Structure formats: structure tokens, C-alpha cells
Amino acid sequence: MTLWFVFALMTVAATFAVLWPLSRRGRADTGGSEVVVYRDQLAEIDRDMASGIIGAAEADAARIEISRRLLAAADQSGRETPVQGSLTLRRGAAVVALVGLPVIASGFYLALGSPRLGDFPLAERSKVADANQPLANLVAQVEAHLEKNPTDGRGWTVLAPVLSRLGRYDDAVRAYRNAITYAGETADRRADLGEALMGTAGGVVTADAKSEFERSVALNGDDAKANYFLGLAAEQDGRKADAAALWQKMLAKGPSDAPWRPLVQAALVRVGGSAPGGASAPALPDGAVAAAKDMSEADRGTMIKGMVDRLATRLKTNGDDVEGWLRLVRAYLVMGERDKAMSARADARQAVANDADRLRQLNEGLKNLGLDG
Amino acid sequence: MIAESGHYALVLALALALIQSIVPIIGARWRDAALMNVARSTALAQLLFVAASFAALVTLHVTSDFSVANVYENSHSLKPLLYKITGVWGNHEGSMLLWVSILALFGGLVAAFGNNLPLSLRAHVLAVQGWVASAFYLFILITSNPFLRIANPPLEGRDLNPVLQDIGLAVHPPMLYLGYVGFSISFSFAVAALLEGRIDAAWARWVRPWTLMAWIFLTLGIAMGSYWAYYELGWGGWWFWDPVENASLMPWLAGTALLHSALVMEKRNALKVWTVLLSILTFSLSLLGTFLVRSGVLTSVHAFATDPTRGVFILLILFVFIGGSLSLYAWRAPALKQGGLFAPISREGALVLNNLLLTTACATVFIGTLYPLALEVLTGEKISVGAPFFNFTFAPLFVPLLLAVPFGPLLAWKRGDLLGAAQRLMVAGIAALVAMAVVFAWTYGGATLAPLAIALAVFVIIGALCDLAERIALFRIPLSLSLRRARGLPRATWGTAFAHAGLGVALIGIVCETTWNTEYIGTMKPDDVARVAGYELRLDGLNPRQGPNFREMVAQFTVTRDGERVSAMTPSKRNFTTRGASTTEAALLTRGASQLYISLGDTAADGAIAVRIYHKPLVLMIWWGPVLMAFGGLLSLSDRRLRVGAPKPAKAAARALQAAE
Known part of the structure; x- marks a missing residue:
């Protein structure tokens, strides 16, 4: 409502600017005329001569020149029609101001403006980090924070998996690298970095990714993610036996309720290996295995x-x-x-x-x- | 509310401009004072509203309101405050808003200070201003509206192009626009004169100071743009004959011609019709410059074709105003009263020569800039007209112009004495010859043209001083008397001397920089030493650093000369994450008028970095020249005397006089 009130005030001010001169009596104010200009010039010459800027001879020549122009101008202005006023014209102009101006203004504004949108200065918006904000906005906030505090390892650790999930693998790689630099190296982070690197390569375990997994395994030999992907690397290289061996070792050593078991088992079936100690692994009926195999x-x-x-x-x-x-x-x-x-x-x-x-x-x-x- | 109020203020400004375009004309036709006075109040109100609109946009940028598309696209919350403000005109929409704001400012100035103008002239002038303003308001509102909103505002902006995040770019566009748009005043006066069918003495009195003011801003704007390109783009060049630069050079050349012909008109009441034409041409070239820069036609003719709304709109404005005003000129100019008479050898004659050379120079730039565009549009063939074309056409026109410059002020109005002027310039001629001999001996076996060009520059500078010496009768009367005379000299005379000398100063800089520039290009590792022009530059190391919205790699150089430490230099390369762009920040070391210049290239795998080091002798004189010119212009502008040029009383029989036009 305030907005419309402000608009109305502005319109009134603009209309007033047009009406004001119309309301004034047409004074005999014709502004400057040529004659006035030349009179000024004549006075100027006298002043110049008095202060010694021009010599008497030059002043005389200039005076003659100006007088000549002055006479011509006086001749001209004598023939001009005097300024008059016409009430009809003024009324017409007043109507244009009263009607035309608001019509033009509102016509353009309603077509182009967005009167329902308030202001969104950033300072007020970032105070209320409401839950409805899209993820991208939150990420942008964290990124802005990290841009200013690039050594905040915790921030990078939080940001990296989100970027990875959003599919921004290149940024995720950078974030994981920063997390490792500023928050310390762990087997998990190395493995996650390797996974992000795979993401940038479209799911292929590249040499870079593989070396990250190897480092992760060096830090913690039991890191499930790193071991799984090392197996995948072997599979992609065509060394199916190596892959099977790795995965079998994982299944043998890992806890029986580990969430990654079905995945590894399926992978193992894919490369043609068999799960170790068939009994300890959750037994899958033959048909199911076959189906999983076919399907995958x-x-x-x-x-x-x-x-x-x-x-x-x-x-x-x-x-x-x-x-x-x-x-x-x-x-x-x-x-x-x-x-x-x-x-x-x-x-x-x-x-x-x-x-x-x-x-x-x-x-x-x-x-x-x-x-x- | 700020965004929407700003938008509405802009719409109101359009409505007022429309009324300002029509009502005063009707008033002038029926000689109704009240209607004619509407021009004044609407011009002032229009200024108020457009200023409010501009202030609103600035506020939106400062508070990072990303619900406004223009702010989202060109700002970033981390940008330093200064660049948040300058970012307002660092983009298309904002810069057009600045353009109309300045136009409204000039209209407002005419309205506020035009009391001594005849009423109908003022009404006509403001109406013409109203036409131009209406066209550009429509252009902004329809094709480049800075107040469009985003319903779901993003949380971070896309940042301003990093190259534009620089103090030089903060000042350059407003200066340039003050120049471009300032010429709209002389245009409006010219069109008003054509509409009225007569040229008032008041017109002659007004057009010179307004042209001068626009010219000062344009001069400074161009110089500043050139200096910015020199230090920010990182390859040490200061003028590329790029179409964008040419777009500002053309109005400058035409404006310089206009300045001089306005002088003749003010003093001698001659060359009136020619001045009208020049006024029209100068502003037309300003509009053309705006079109070239703003329509996107330069980036590629094809980009222009794919999104033609903006380009076609400006092209339309261009056609209407240039075509309209020139037709009006063709129709009404013959009816204008011819001016005074003068002999070919006279101050007026010299100024006509100046006009001829300047307009021809302007025409060559015009052809060199537009021919490639026209050819691409017509045949699809891409050619580039570069420095060689301009050097071959522009230089031969400027040499006679520079030769003639010192003669002009020494010639009397109406009929002059060439031989006498030549005698008084003897000192300048001798100085030039001495300079040439010295330069030639010093650089024996080097460039042959350079000593000649230096001689020409010295001739121009000393020639300007000769004029002063002549006027104060230096060495002919006691020194104290000379000094008193110097104080009594009109400031315009000092202005002329400064502006003309500035031309010579700039020429010396240009010649020295292009002829004796030395450079070192190579890769350096820490502790490597490069030797350029007697300086030794040691790369101490490379350090990364975090800026407000960028990361940078800073290289530390220690500069020594003959074993003595001179200074440290720290060029850097900045990386802007948001735009994924990088800029080079060249390091400059000023020694007198010369500069050492380092800019960084890419880093190689082994830690070596590519560097370009230049030693540019007397390069700063290139910009001191224009600053001197602008200062001269300012002096002349502050001289508010009424002018009337009278011939010295003829001693001999008057020579054959010729018509001015």
C-alpha cells in the first residue's frame, strides 16, 4: 500500500511541474534578446578598456562592430510579434498534464514493473537462513564464507560431499583437496577425493583416482570405499581375477552386517568370483543371484x-x-x-x-x- | 520498494520528456509564454526523477539486492563498495541510465541558467533535448530495463567483469558520457536555430562554453580510457585504433573543429551555417559512438543479428536524429543569414583550415571504422582495418595541422599578416631545428622520421609560448611590465597556449614511446635477473594472496640501476572465482616521464613464469598532453568575458574580402 502512496505522490509532483508554469500569469518576460546581449558586450568593452586589456583603437573598432550588429538586431526585434497568451492552449496543456501524464506513466509501469515484489537487500536476507531456501543458495552461502576464509577445513569438509552429490565434481575435487590440506588427511577423505575424481572422469577409475584410493588404503587398510574402488579399477583394467581377490578379501574381513556387502557381492558375481565361505555370507538363492547378475x-x-x-x-x-x-x-x-x-x-x-x-x-x-x- | 520506486521514477521521467518535447513547440508556434515556460519546469522535474531513478539503482547495487536482474548479473556481495557503485555503469543497462541522467543534467542546466536566452530559443532547445531524451528513455524501458526483477532472487550475484573492477573504469565512462552528451546542447541549439530560422547572438554566446565543457570531459575521458587500457590490459599499448576507441575519437575530432568554428562565430559572427552543421555532425558522431558500443555490433555482426532488438532500436534513433537533423539543415540552412567577411589569410582563415583538416581526419577515421562493418554486413567478408591504415591516412593530415597550429593565434582577425607571423615564429623554428639536430645526433643511425616528428612537436610547443611572449612583449619592455601584462592577459589566451602546447607534449610522448621502446619477453624463475634499458630486475619470488573477491599470485621484483636499489615492483595475476576469469595487474614504476612496466603471463610447470618487461621512455607525456589540453580548455571556460573580435584598424587599403561561407 505504501508503494502506491509513493507512486501517487511522485505523479502529483510531476503533474505539478507541468501545471505550475501554466498557472502563472504570462508576464512580459521574454528572456534575453539579442539587443540585451549586444548591450552587455558594449559595456564589456568599456570595462576592458578601463582595465587596460585592450587599447583605445581596438576598443573603437569593436564598438563599431557591435553597434552595427545591435542596429540590425533592433531592427529585427521591432518586427517580431509580441508574446501573447491563449487560454484554450493553456487549458489543453493542463488537460495533457492531468490526464496524459498519469496515463503514460501507469501504462508503461504496469506493463513493465513488478509492484508486488518488495526489496531483498542481502543483509536482511542472510540473517534469516530459513529451511525453505533451495540447497543451491545454502551452498552459495558456504562457498562465499570459504572464499573469505579459505583455511576453514571444517567448512570444506561439510561442503565437499554436498558438491559431489550435486554433480559439481570439479568443485568437489577442489573442496576435498582443501579439506585434506586444512583439516588433515584421513583414509575417508582420500577415498572420497578419489570418488570425486572418478566423477569428473565419468565413472572411470583414472590413474589419479586410483592413486588416491591407494593412499587411503595405505592409511587404513580396511577402508571399504577405497578397497571397493580399487577392485573396480582392476576390473576396468581387465584384471578380473585381481578384482575378485580384492573383493573376496573385503567380504572375508568385513563385519557381517556391513551395508556395502550386497554391493560387493553383486560386483563379485559380475566378475565371476564366488563369495568366500558361502555360509557366512547371507545366502542368496541361485535364482536371485542369476537374476541380479543378468540384470546388472x-x-x-x-x-x-x-x-x-x-x-x-x-x-x-x-x-x-x-x-x-x-x-x-x-x-x-x-x-x-x-x-x-x-x-x-x-x-x-x-x-x-x-x-x-x-x-x-x-x-x-x-x-x-x-x-x- | 526502492527498486519499484526507481522504476516508476524512470517512467515518469519519460512522460515528462514527452510533454517537454511537444508543449513548448506549440507554445513557440503560437507565441504563448506560459506554454514555452513548461519546457523549463519539465526539464528540471525530469532531471529530478531520473536522478532519483539513478540513485535507486545505485542503492540496489550497494545493498546487493539480487532480486533485480541487473544487480544479479553484474554484482557480487563480496565486491568492494567502490566497485559496487561503479558496477552500476559497468554494464549496458546501467550505463544507458547514466547516459540519460547526464542528458537530463544538461537539460536541467540549460533550464536553470538559461534566463538570458530568448524565450522561444530556450523553448526550442529544451524541446529538442526532450526528443533525444524521450527516444533514449523508450530505448531503456523497452530493450534494456535495469529495473527488471527476479521473482525468486538468487543469493549471490554473477560479479562484474573483473577487467572492469578498476578505479580507471570508475571514472572513465562518466567522463566520456559527459563529453558525448555535452555535445547534445550544441546540437539542440543548432536544431533550434534551424527551427526558428535565425541564429541569435545569444546562440553564438552559448554554444562555445557548452561545447568547450563537453570537449574538456571528452578529452579527459579518452585520455583516461587510453591510460586504463595501457595498465590494465597488460600488453603495454595505449591506443589500438579499436572501433570502440575510434567511436570516441570521431566526436572529439569533430568537437575540436566545432570548438574552433564556434570561436569564429562568437567573435566575428561568421561561419554560422558551418557551425550549425558541425554541431549536428558532432552529436551525430556521439550517437554513432553510442550505437557502436552499445548495440553489440562490434563484438560480431552476427551477434547483432541474433538479438537485434537493441541494435535496431538504436539504429532507428540514429536514423531519425541524424537523418532528421540533416534534412532540416538542407531545408532551412539556406534561409539563415550569412555572416561576416574575411580574407583568406586571417585568424578566421586559419580556423577554417583547422576545420578542414580536422573534419577530413575525422572522415578517415569514420571510413576506417565503418568500412569493415559495412563490408561484413554486405558480403560476409571479414577484414580488419588496423593501425597501418590509420597511420598512413591520419598522420599526413595531422602534420600540416600541427604546422599551422602556432600560426593561428598569431594572425589577426579579418586580415592577417602571414609574413609577420612567420617572423614572430622564428624562435620556434630555430628551437625545432636545434631539437632535430640534437635528437638526430643522439640516436644516429636510428629512426629517421622520429627526429622530424620531435622537431614538429617542439615547434608546436615553442610556437604556443611565442604567442604568449609576443602578447606580453617579453624582452622588449622591462620584465616587471611584461609580468603585469601577463597577469592582464585574458585567461582564454593562456588556455589557447596550454591547449596547443599540450598537443606538442602528447606528440613527443607518442614518438618516443613508439620509437625507443625496449622490451624483454621471457620466462623467469625466482632469482633470475632481466636487464632492460640499463635497469636490472630481479625476480625475488612468487607469493599467493587472498583478495576480497579474488586470489592473486604476486611476483616481487627488485629493480636496481648501476648496482643501486631503485624500487620494488609487484605485478600480479588475479583469479576471480565467480566469473572464472583472470586479470593481469601490471606493475608500473615511474621515473620522470618514463616508465618501467611489468606484466605477468602464465606459470610454467617448472615454476617459471612468463614476464613481459617494457621500458617506455617519456610515455607519460602522452597523457600529460591531453591533461594540459583540458586544463587549457578549463582556463578558457573560466573566461566569461563577452567576446567580440575586431580587426586591427587597417593601415593599408583593405584587401579583397571574401565571403565567409
Whole structure:
């Protein structure tokens, strides 16, 4: 309501600005005229001469020049029609001010403005951190805080898993690294960092990620996440026996009620190993195992294939994405399709051939993948 | 409420501008004083409302109200307060609001101080201001509204482009706009004169100070922009013949010509029709500059084509105002009274020569800037017209201009004595020759053109001083008398001398910087030493540092000369997380008028960092020149005498006189 009151006041002020001159009697105020200007100039010359700026001869010449113009101007102004007033015109103008001005103003404002929105200065908003705020806003707040206090290890520890869950893997990697730097190294954090690194590589255990898992295991040999992913790394490298051995060891050593058991067991079945001490593991009926195996195989197969296909199509239209190409080549390698990997490599080189920077980046990446640049 | 009130104030300003465009014209047509006076009160009220609107936007930026799209897109809560404020005009919408605010300011000034103007002239002038203002209010409200809201405001903004987070950019756009928009006054006066069908003496009296004021701001704005590019963009260049720079140079050239022809008009009542045309052209070029910078046509013709609303709107404004005013000129100019007569060799003649050369120079810049754009639009072919074109066309026009500069003030009005002027410039000529010989001997075997250019610059500077010496009869009468005369000299005369000398000063800087610039480009590791122009620069180390909204890598350099420590220099590279952008902060070490300049490149894997070190001799004179010019302009502006130019009484029979136009 206050808003409309303010608008009304402003409109009245604007209207007044138009009405005020109309209300005044038309004085014989014609403002300056040429004659006045020239008279000023004549007076100026006398002053200049008195203060010695110009000589008498120059002053005379200037006076003659001005007088000539003055005469011409006086001639002109004599012929001008005097200023008059017309009541009809004034009334018309007053109507324009009273009606036209509010109409134009409200017409434009109602079309463009948002009168129902109040102000949202930041200082007031951050005081009430209400639960309804979207997650992104909370993350932004924490990020802003960390921007100012980059050594707050606890903050990074809180932020990192959230970023990971939001799919912002690159930021998550940075956050985990900072957490490790400022809050200390633990097996969990190393394993989480490795997982985030996998996220940036589209689910592939890269050399970087693997080294993080290895460090985690070095800190704590029983870290479930690190062990599981090391097994996955072995599987992706095609060393199924190693993977099976790792996972079997996990199942043998781990507590019987660990939440990760079904996952590891399923993975184990996938690589063709069998759970150790069949009795101690929660026995699954043969059919169920088979179903899980079938399902996960099929699911995984189609899912990965779909993802890879999508990536390949995207890169066909936009070939600048070096990371994308590397991910594609890596995916083909993991899927065991070396031919396709080679042809993707050729495509990639062609796509970035005229950009030296990207080409160098690509070749380095390929070298890391074992496809010599 | 602040956001919406600001929005509504802007809408009211539009409504007032519309009334201001129509009612006074009707009043002038029917000679009704009250209706004509509406122009004044609406202009003042319009200023009030647009100022309120601008203040509202500033407040929104300062309080980081991200429910306003413009604030969200261009601000960040962590930005230092200064850049929160300057960020208001660091973006398209805000800068257009600043543009109209300044336009309203000038309109308000005419309304407030125009008491000595004839009533109908004032009404016409303010109405024309109202047309321009209405067009731009509509443009802002429809295509670039800074007050649009976001219903679910995000919690953090996207930050201002880091390159613009700099004190130079805080001052540069307002200066430039004061210049651009200031020319709207002489434009409005010109169009008003055409509408009225006569040119008042009052017009002549008004147009010179207003043009001068706009010119001072434009000069400073351009100089500041150039200095900003020099230290912020990190490659040590100060003028790139970039279309954005050309867009500001063109009104400056035309404005300089206008300044000089307005002088003739004020003093001698001559060149009136030409001054009207120049006024129209100058403001048209300002509008063109606004179009080039604001429509996005420069970033790419294609970007312009994909989102054409803004560009097409400004193009429309451009067509209406330039086309309209030029047609009006073609129609009404022949009816204007011709001015006084003068001989070709006279102060007026010199000023006409100045006008010819300046407008031709302006035309070459115009072609060099617009031809590539036109070609791309028509044929899709991309060409770039760069420094070589401008150096080959611009320089040959400026050499005769600079040669003529010292002669102008020494010639008398109406009929001058060239030989006498040449004799009085003898000292300047000798000084120039000596300077040339010294420079040539010093840099024997170096550039051949440089000594000539230095000689020209010395000629211009000493020539300006000769004029002063002549007027106070230095060495011909006792010194005390000369000093008394110097005090009595009109400030405009001092202004002329300063402005003309500034031209020479800038030229010396330009020549020295381009000819004797030395540089070192390479990678350095800590404790490496680079040697440039007799200085030794040791890289002590690289340290990371946290700023308010960026992280930076600071390199510490120790500068020594002949084993003595001179100073430390700390160039840095800043990383802005929000925009994911980085900027180079060059380090500058000033020694006299020369500068050492370090800017950082990328860091290599082995910890070495790429550096560019320049030694730029006398580079600061490039900017001292324009500052001197602006100071001269200020002196001249403060000289509120009424002017009338009278010829010295003719001793011999009057020579054949020629018509002014």
C-alpha cells in the first residue's frame, strides 16, 4: 500500500511541474534578446578598456562592430510579434498534464514493473537462513564464507560431499583437496577425493583416482570405499581375477552386517568370483543371484553404451571438448573396444588439429591412457 | 520498494520528456509564454526523477539486492563498495541510465541558467533535448530495463567483469558520457536555430562554453580510457585504433573543429551555417559512438543479428536524429543569414583550415571504422582495418595541422599578416631545428622520421609560448611590465597556449614511446635477473594472496640501476572465482616521464613464469598532453568575458574580402 502512496505522490509532483508554469500569469518576460546581449558586450568593452586589456583603437573598432550588429538586431526585434497568451492552449496543456501524464506513466509501469515484489537487500536476507531456501543458495552461502576464509577445513569438509552429490565434481575435487590440506588427511577423505575424481572422469577409475584410493588404503587398510574402488579399477583394467581377490578379501574381513556387502557381492558375481565361505555370507538363492547378475549386466551394459553413444554424438557436433574425447577413448578402452578407441583417437586429433593448445592437451591425455601420442 | 520506486521514477521521467518535447513547440508556434515556460519546469522535474531513478539503482547495487536482474548479473556481495557503485555503469543497462541522467543534467542546466536566452530559443532547445531524451528513455524501458526483477532472487550475484573492477573504469565512462552528451546542447541549439530560422547572438554566446565543457570531459575521458587500457590490459599499448576507441575519437575530432568554428562565430559572427552543421555532425558522431558500443555490433555482426532488438532500436534513433537533423539543415540552412567577411589569410582563415583538416581526419577515421562493418554486413567478408591504415591516412593530415597550429593565434582577425607571423615564429623554428639536430645526433643511425616528428612537436610547443611572449612583449619592455601584462592577459589566451602546447607534449610522448621502446619477453624463475634499458630486475619470488573477491599470485621484483636499489615492483595475476576469469595487474614504476612496466603471463610447470618487461621512455607525456589540453580548455571556460573580435584598424587599403561561407 505504501508503494502506491509513493507512486501517487511522485505523479502529483510531476503533474505539478507541468501545471505550475501554466498557472502563472504570462508576464512580459521574454528572456534575453539579442539587443540585451549586444548591450552587455558594449559595456564589456568599456570595462576592458578601463582595465587596460585592450587599447583605445581596438576598443573603437569593436564598438563599431557591435553597434552595427545591435542596429540590425533592433531592427529585427521591432518586427517580431509580441508574446501573447491563449487560454484554450493553456487549458489543453493542463488537460495533457492531468490526464496524459498519469496515463503514460501507469501504462508503461504496469506493463513493465513488478509492484508486488518488495526489496531483498542481502543483509536482511542472510540473517534469516530459513529451511525453505533451495540447497543451491545454502551452498552459495558456504562457498562465499570459504572464499573469505579459505583455511576453514571444517567448512570444506561439510561442503565437499554436498558438491559431489550435486554433480559439481570439479568443485568437489577442489573442496576435498582443501579439506585434506586444512583439516588433515584421513583414509575417508582420500577415498572420497578419489570418488570425486572418478566423477569428473565419468565413472572411470583414472590413474589419479586410483592413486588416491591407494593412499587411503595405505592409511587404513580396511577402508571399504577405497578397497571397493580399487577392485573396480582392476576390473576396468581387465584384471578380473585381481578384482575378485580384492573383493573376496573385503567380504572375508568385513563385519557381517556391513551395508556395502550386497554391493560387493553383486560386483563379485559380475566378475565371476564366488563369495568366500558361502555360509557366512547371507545366502542368496541361485535364482536371485542369476537374476541380479543378468540384470546388472544388462543394465550396466545398456546404460554405459547409451552414455557413450550420447557422448560420441555430442562430440561429432562439437569437437572442441578435449576432455570429452579423452573420456570417449577411455570408455571404449574399458568396454574392450580397442578399434573404436583408435578411430575415436583419429577423430579427436582431426577435430582439434588447428588448435595447438588443445592438441597438446589431447596427446598428453592419450599418453596417460596408454595410447601413445 | 526502492527498486519499484526507481522504476516508476524512470517512467515518469519519460512522460515528462514527452510533454517537454511537444508543449513548448506549440507554445513557440503560437507565441504563448506560459506554454514555452513548461519546457523549463519539465526539464528540471525530469532531471529530478531520473536522478532519483539513478540513485535507486545505485542503492540496489550497494545493498546487493539480487532480486533485480541487473544487480544479479553484474554484482557480487563480496565486491568492494567502490566497485559496487561503479558496477552500476559497468554494464549496458546501467550505463544507458547514466547516459540519460547526464542528458537530463544538461537539460536541467540549460533550464536553470538559461534566463538570458530568448524565450522561444530556450523553448526550442529544451524541446529538442526532450526528443533525444524521450527516444533514449523508450530505448531503456523497452530493450534494456535495469529495473527488471527476479521473482525468486538468487543469493549471490554473477560479479562484474573483473577487467572492469578498476578505479580507471570508475571514472572513465562518466567522463566520456559527459563529453558525448555535452555535445547534445550544441546540437539542440543548432536544431533550434534551424527551427526558428535565425541564429541569435545569444546562440553564438552559448554554444562555445557548452561545447568547450563537453570537449574538456571528452578529452579527459579518452585520455583516461587510453591510460586504463595501457595498465590494465597488460600488453603495454595505449591506443589500438579499436572501433570502440575510434567511436570516441570521431566526436572529439569533430568537437575540436566545432570548438574552433564556434570561436569564429562568437567573435566575428561568421561561419554560422558551418557551425550549425558541425554541431549536428558532432552529436551525430556521439550517437554513432553510442550505437557502436552499445548495440553489440562490434563484438560480431552476427551477434547483432541474433538479438537485434537493441541494435535496431538504436539504429532507428540514429536514423531519425541524424537523418532528421540533416534534412532540416538542407531545408532551412539556406534561409539563415550569412555572416561576416574575411580574407583568406586571417585568424578566421586559419580556423577554417583547422576545420578542414580536422573534419577530413575525422572522415578517415569514420571510413576506417565503418568500412569493415559495412563490408561484413554486405558480403560476409571479414577484414580488419588496423593501425597501418590509420597511420598512413591520419598522420599526413595531422602534420600540416600541427604546422599551422602556432600560426593561428598569431594572425589577426579579418586580415592577417602571414609574413609577420612567420617572423614572430622564428624562435620556434630555430628551437625545432636545434631539437632535430640534437635528437638526430643522439640516436644516429636510428629512426629517421622520429627526429622530424620531435622537431614538429617542439615547434608546436615553442610556437604556443611565442604567442604568449609576443602578447606580453617579453624582452622588449622591462620584465616587471611584461609580468603585469601577463597577469592582464585574458585567461582564454593562456588556455589557447596550454591547449596547443599540450598537443606538442602528447606528440613527443607518442614518438618516443613508439620509437625507443625496449622490451624483454621471457620466462623467469625466482632469482633470475632481466636487464632492460640499463635497469636490472630481479625476480625475488612468487607469493599467493587472498583478495576480497579474488586470489592473486604476486611476483616481487627488485629493480636496481648501476648496482643501486631503485624500487620494488609487484605485478600480479588475479583469479576471480565467480566469473572464472583472470586479470593481469601490471606493475608500473615511474621515473620522470618514463616508465618501467611489468606484466605477468602464465606459470610454467617448472615454476617459471612468463614476464613481459617494457621500458617506455617519456610515455607519460602522452597523457600529460591531453591533461594540459583540458586544463587549457578549463582556463578558457573560466573566461566569461563577452567576446567580440575586431580587426586591427587597417593601415593599408583593405584587401579583397571574401565571403565567409
